[in-house]
Amino acid sequence: MRSIVPDQFVHRGTVVIEGWWLHHQHLSPTELERRAFGLAAQGARLFRMEQDFIALLPRPEVNDTRHGPGSPLVRIGDGYSAVPLSSEELGRLHVGPRTLVVGRSGRAELLRLDDLSPVDPKEWLEPGPLVFEDLQPLGDPPVVALAPVSVTEVRQVLGLAPGGPAGERRRLLAALKTDLEVGPPPNTLTFWEKLRTYWQALFPARGAQPAGPGGAMAKHEARLTFKQRLRQALTSLALRSRLFRLFGRRQAQYLADMLSAFERGDLDAALKTALPLADLKRRAPGPRSLALGVPQPRGRLGIELDRRGGGGSSMVLADELYAELELQYRRAFERLDREGRHEEAAFVLTELLQQHEEAVDYLERHGRLLLSAELAEARELPPGLVIRQWALAGDWERALGAAVKSGAFADGILRLERAHPELAKELRERWALILADAGELPLAIDVLWPLPDRRHLAKEWVNVVLEAGGPPAARMLLRAFELDVIDFGNLRDRAVALLEEVGAPGFESRMAFTHALLSMRPNSEIATLARPALRSLYRDQDRAPERARKEKQRLERLIDDPVLRADLPPLPAPKPRLAGAEPRTLRFSSHHRGAMPILDVARLSDGRMMLALGEAGSSVYDRHGRLKQRYDEPAHHLVPSDRGARVITLAPRDAVFRLARMDLVRQRVTPWGNLALTSFAHNFDGWRWFVGRPGKTVALDVMKSGFETLWSVDVEPRLITRTGEENNLNLMGRERGDLAYFHYGPPGLQLRSRQLLSADELGPETVRLVFLEAGGRCRISHRQQRGEDERGDATTFIGEWVVHLDTRRFDLPLPPSARVIGLTGDLDHVVVVTAEPFDTVVRLYSVEGQALWSLHLEGEVRLTARFFDHYLVIGDDHGRVVLLDTTSLEVVSSFLAQV
Numbered sequence: 001m002r003s004i005v006p007d008q009f010v011h012r013g014t015v016v017i018e019g020w021w022l023h024h025q026h027l028s029p030t031e032l033e034r035r036a037f038g039l040a041a042q043g044a045r046l047f048r049m050e051q052d053f054i055a056l057l058p059r060p061e062v063n064d065t066r067h068g069p070g071s072p073l074v075r076i077g078d079g080y081s082a083v084p085l086s087s088e089e090l091g092r093l094h095v096g097p098r099t100l101v102v103g104r105s106g107r108a109e110l111l112r113l114d115d116l117s118p119v120d121p122k123e124w125l126e127p128g129p130l131v132f133e134d135l136q137p138l139g140d141p142p143v144v145a146l147a148p149v150s151v152t153e154v155r156q157v158l159g160l161a162p163g164g165p166a167g168e169r170r171r172l173l174a175a176l177k178t179d180l181e182v183g184p185p186p187n188t189l190t191f192w193e194k195l196r197t198y199w200q201a202l203f204p205a206r207g208a209q210p211a212g213p214g215g216a217m218a219k220h221e222a223r224l225t226f227k228q229r230l231r232q233a234l235t236s237l238a239l240r241s242r243l244f245r246l247f248g249r250r251q252a253q254y255l256a257d258m259l260s261a262f263e264r265g266d267l268d269a270a271l272k273t274a275l276p277l278a279d280l281k282r283r284a285p286g287p288r289s290l291a292l293g294v295p296q297p298r299g300r301l302g303i304e305l306d307r308r309g310g311g312g313s314s315m316v317l318a319d320e321l322y323a324e325l326e327l328q329y330r331r332a333f334e335r336l337d338r339e340g341r342h343e344e345a346a347f348v349l350t351e352l353l354q355q356h357e358e359a360v361d362y363l364e365r366h367g368r369l370l371l372s373a374e375l376a377e378a379r380e381l382p383p384g385l386v387i388r389q390w391a392l393a394g395d396w397e398r399a400l401g402a403a404v405k406s407g408a409f410a411d412g413i414l415r416l417e418r419a420h421p422e423l424a425k426e427l428r429e430r431w432a433l434i435l436a437d438a439g440e441l442p443l444a445i446d447v448l449w450p451l452p453d454r455r456h457l458a459k460e461w462v463n464v465v466l467e468a469g470g471p472p473a474a475r476m477l478l479r480a481f482e483l484d485v486i487d488f489g490n491l492r493d494r495a496v497a498l499l500e501e502v503g504a505p506g507f508e509s510r511m512a513f514t515h516a517l518l519s520m521r522p523n524s525e526i527a528t529l530a531r532p533a534l535r536s537l538y539r540d541q542d543r544a545p546e547r548a549r550k551e552k553q554r555l556e557r558l559i560d561d562p563v564l565r566a567d568l569p570p571l572p573a574p575k576p577r578l579a580g581a582e583p584r585t586l587r588f589s590s591h592h593r594g595a596m597p598i599l600d601v602a603r604l605s606d607g608r609m610m611l612a613l614g615e616a617g618s619s620v621y622d623r624h625g626r627l628k629q630r631y632d633e634p635a636h637h638l639v640p641s642d643r644g645a646r647v648i649t650l651a652p653r654d655a656v657f658r659l660a661r662m663d664l665v666r667q668r669v670t671p672w673g674n675l676a677l678t679s680f681a682h683n684f685d686g687w688r689w690f691v692g693r694p695g696k697t698v699a700l701d702v703m704k705s706g707f708e709t710l711w712s713v714d715v716e717p718r719l720i721t722r723t724g725e726e727n728n729l730n731l732m733g734r735e736r737g738d739l740a741y742f743h744y745g746p747p748g749l750q751l752r753s754r755q756l757l758s759a760d761e762l763g764p765e766t767v768r769l770v771f772l773e774a775g776g777r778c779r780i781s782h783r784q785q786r787g788e789d790e791r792g793d794a795t796t797f798i799g800e801w802v803v804h805l806d807t808r809r810f811d812l813p814l815p816p817s818a819r820v821i822g823l824t825g826d827l828d829h830v831v832v833v834t835a836e837p838f839d840t841v842v843r844l845y846s847v848e849g850q851a852l853w854s855l856h857l858e859g860e861v862r863l864t865a866r867f868f869d870h871y872l873v874i875g876d877d878h879g880r881v882v883l884l885d886t887t888s889l890e891v892v893s894s895f896l897a898q899v
Helices: 029-041 087-093 121-125 151-158 167-180 191-202 215-221 226-239 243-264 267-273 319-338 342-352 356-365 369-378 383-392 396-406 409-417 421-437 441-448 452-468 470-482 488-499 507-518 524-539 545-559 562-567
Strands: 014-022 045-049 052-064 071-076 079-081 099-104 107-112 117-119 280-282 315-317 584-588 600-603 609-612 618-621 627-631 637-640 646-653 656-663 668-675 688-693 696-701 709-713 717-723 728-735 738-745 750-757 769-772 777-789 792-803 806-814 819-825 829-835 839-846 851-858 863-868 871-876 880-885 890-896
Touching: 014 029, 029 045, 029 052, 029 121, 052 071, 087 107, 087 507, 087 545, 243 267, 243 319, 267 319, 267 342, 319 342, 342 356, 342 369, 356 369, 356 383, 369 383, 369 396, 383 396, 383 409, 383 421, 396 409, 396 421, 396 709, 409 421, 421 441, 421 452, 441 452, 441 470, 452 470, 470 488, 470 507, 488 507, 488 524, 507 524, 507 545, 524 545, 545 562, 600 637, 600 863, 600 871, 609 637, 609 880, 688 717, 688 728, 806 829, 806 839, 819 863, 829 863, 839 863, 851 880
Parallel strands: 079 099, 280 315, 584 851
Antiparallel strands: 014 052, 014 071, 045 052, 045 117, 071 079, 099 107, 600 609, 609 618, 618 627, 637 646, 646 656, 656 668, 688 696, 696 709, 717 728, 728 738, 738 750, 769 777, 777 792, 792 806, 819 829, 829 839, 839 851, 863 871, 871 880, 880 890
C-alpha cells in the first residue's frame, strides 16, 4: 500500500464527482447505511472499505463539495481519488487502473478497488426465513385494578388554576407527570444489600469488566472518577427512596413556572430561569446522572464567555416537552431580534439553544464584532472562524495568535475572501511575514505570490532560497525570473545545467523545476525551457513512470511542435518488481568508517542531510556528501520542521535537555533554554512542537523566546508522533497500569480514538519494542519464536500493528541467530535491526512481510534509522550515512562524516 503526504487534502468548490466516500467516523451506523442505500437506489455501485462505504455513481455529476452525502471522489485516469493530487503526487503514488486514493491520518493512500468487497444493499432488506413456534396459552390474563389518576392533584402540585386551555395545557401536564413524577420501582432489598450496592458503585472491584460488548474502549469508559461514582450512587439512592418524588415535584414546579412566564410574554423572567438544552435530556435507556434539585435563576441575561462545559447532571424530559422548550426558546430569540435586543437574542442562541456558530454569525451581522470574536474563541469553534472574527474585530494580535496556535491560516483566509477580500489580503501578507521570520522562505513566497502588488517583498527571500540550493531553489527559479532577480539567459543556463544532471541525487530538483514549469502560461520562453525538461523526463522515466506519462503530454503542449511530437518515442511500461525476488544487500566492513560517531540524522526538504554529533555539534551535508555547514551547538537529537528550514537540537543535561533552535536558511543558532522532557515528537510544523512533560503532553510555541504552551492534555506519553499541516497527533503512554494509545486530530486537536492495550490483549509475552507511525498507526513487537521450515531452522518475528481500533498481526522471517534490537517503520514499510554473530543488520520489509533490502554492518554497531517521506536515512556510530529511496530501492547517497 503506497502513501504520500499531499499538499492539499480535500476537494473544494464545484467539481465533477464520480462517487462518494461515506465515513463511519462522521455518521452513525444507521445514517451510514441510509445514505449508502439511497445512493444504491440511484444506481451507484457500493463497496465496503473497512467500516466505510465507497459509492461509484452510474454517471458523473457536477456538484458543490460542501453539499453531498460524504467526501467526493473524482476521476484520475482509470481510478478515483478523494484527495486533490498534483501530477507530481500522482507519479509518486503510481496511480493505475482500478485504483482508489483516499486520505487518512494526514496521508494519501493508494488502494485497489478489486481488494474492496462489493455490497448488495438488497441483502439488507432480506427478512430471513420465518420460523413458527407452537404456542401454549397460559390461561386467562389476571385482572389488574388500576388506581384512578387525580387530575386535580396534579394541577395543585404544579400551581395551575383550574379551567386552563384544554388541549395544549393537558398535553404539557401529562408530559410533566409522566417524566418527573413516576415513582421508583418497588424496593425489596434489605438495608445491608443496599449498603453493599452503594459501596460497589463507589469502589468497583479491580479488574471487573463491564457487561456487554465494547472491548478495551468500554473498559476505559467504565473507569469513572470518584466524583462521578459518588453522583451515580446518590442518584441510585434517591431513586430507591421517597426523595425522588420530592425532587420530581420541585423540578415540575420549576418547569411549570418557567413555561407560564413564556406564555405570559414575560421574557425577562422566563429567560432568567430557562435551562440550556444541553442540561435537558430526552428520555433514553441506560443509567444517567440526574439533577437532584433545581437551578438558581440568573441575575442577568448575558453570555458567559468563561463557562466551562462538563458532563454534569441533567433533568430527563419526554420528547414532547423537550421539543416544546426548544420551540419556546426559538420564539423568544425571534422576538428579541425584532425588538433590537441583539445581545440578549445571541444569549438565547448560544446559552439555551447551544447554536454557537449561529450566535457568532448573528452578532457579526449586527456589528457586535468584539463579542462575536470572544464567543467564537470561548466556545472553541473551528480555528478558521476564530481567526476570521478577530480579524473583523481589528485585533490582529489575537487573530495571529489563534492562527499560530491552530495552524489554520489558510482556513482563515478562505473565510475572509468571500466578503472581506482586503482583510484576507492583509492576513495573507502577515502570514507570509511570519513564515519568513520562521525561516520557511519557500512557503512564504508561495503564500505571498497571489498578491501581485506585494511580490516585491519576496525578492530578498528568493535570493536566499537560490543560494541554499536543492529542490526549493529549483522551484523558485521561475519565480526569480518573474521578479527580475535573474534574466532569461541566466535562467536558461541554470535550468539546463539542472535538467542535464543524471542520477538519483538531483531527481527531486529536476522534478520540482518541471512541476513549476508546467504551472506557467505558454509562451516562447517557456517552450525553450520545456525541451530540456522533456529530455530529462525521458531519462528519469523509471523513477516515476506514471508521472512521466502524464507530464510528457503537458510538456508537448507547452512546446507545441508537431514535428517533435511525431518523432518522440513512446514511454515504455514500468518494470514491476517480481514477487519473491531476492532483496538487495549493501555491506560495510569495520574499516569503512568516518571521523566521528553519528547520534541522529535528518533529511531536509532540499535534499541535504544534517548529522547530530553529540557535544561536537552538528553538520550539514549536500546530496553528494560534501560538508556545507558546521554548528557548534551540542546536538544529540534533531527535530526538523516539515519543510526542513529549521531544526530544534536537544542535548541531555542530567534530568533536563538543553534546547536550541537553528535557522538553516540564514545559518543562525538561538539557544532556547533547559527543559525536563519525558518524550518528544521528532518533527514539528514550523511553530508548534509536541513534547511530553511530567503528567501531560503540551505543544510549545517555537516562535517565542520562552517556553509558552499553545495546547495541552493530561496524558504523559512514552512516545509521540505527529503529521500533517493540521497536526494528527498520536500518543502512547500508561493509563492505570495498561499501555494506552491516543489519537488526536483536527479540528482543534480533538480526541479521535483511544485504545487500551493490556498485557492480556497483547499475548503472554512482555511488550519489548514499541514505535508509533506519523500516519496514526502504532506497532507493538511482543514475540519472537523459532520454528522449522523447508530449509531448516528459522526465526519468525511476530508483531502487531494497531490502526486506531483495528488490530492486525504481521510475521517477518529472520535468521535463527538474529536478536531484534530495534524497530521502526512508516505506513508502507517495517525496519528491523538485529544483532547477529558477526554483523549488525538493518532489514527493510514491506508491510506484507516481503524482504526488500538489507544493510550489513560488520561488528557491534549502534545506529539510528528514520523515515522522511519515501526515504530511509541510516547513520551509525562509525560515522557512516546511507540514504535509501524506498520506492526504487536505490541508494541515493552514501558518505562518511568528516572532521
